[in-house]
Amino acid sequence: MREVRPLGRRFFWVKSTGNIVAQRFEMSAGIESTKEEDFEVYRELKSYDPEAIEMTTFEPGQYAEDFAQAKSWMFDPETGKILFVYPDPTDPETPQEPQQPLTDQVTALKTENESLKSRVSDVEMTITEILFS
Numbered sequence: 001m002r003e004v005r006p007l008g009r010r011f012f013w014v015k016s017t018g019n020i021v022a023q024r025f026e027m028s029a030g031i032e033s034t035k036e037e038d039f040e041v042y043r044e045l046k047s048y049d050p051e052a053i054e055m056t057t058f059e060p061g062q063y064a065e066d067f068a069q070a071k072s073w074m075f076d077p078e079t080g081k082i083l084f085v086y087p088d089p090t091d092p093e094t095p096q097e098p099q100q101p102l103t104d105q106v107t108a109l110k111t112e113n114e115s116l117k118s119r120v121s122d123v124e125m126t127i128t129e130i131l132f133s
Contacts (some may be wrong), residue, residue, distance in 0.1 A: 086099070
């Protein structure tokens, strides 16, 4: 028997283009379905060959801030990762390029920052040792 639990967003997208053809929004409670079951239920999927469609399911809350701030989203057909199009706050009408989620970018920058701080600390210690030896 399958368990009732919170469900994250689910996307069905064309493998060759990354374009989203159907999606399920987050649900506070539900029973997870399979790709095959979803192809029976979602009428948007009926005209597609299941082999041409990729299914991606996120954890509840995953990328919630990105979905709230982005204008649109799609998948990178080469990597299978989601890309977001965020509005430019200074020029909202100018089209922007899809990019990786800002939450992932922030995490990567924090990691890089910690690494750089550690390297600076090592250099400072080396300089101190040279000056006082």
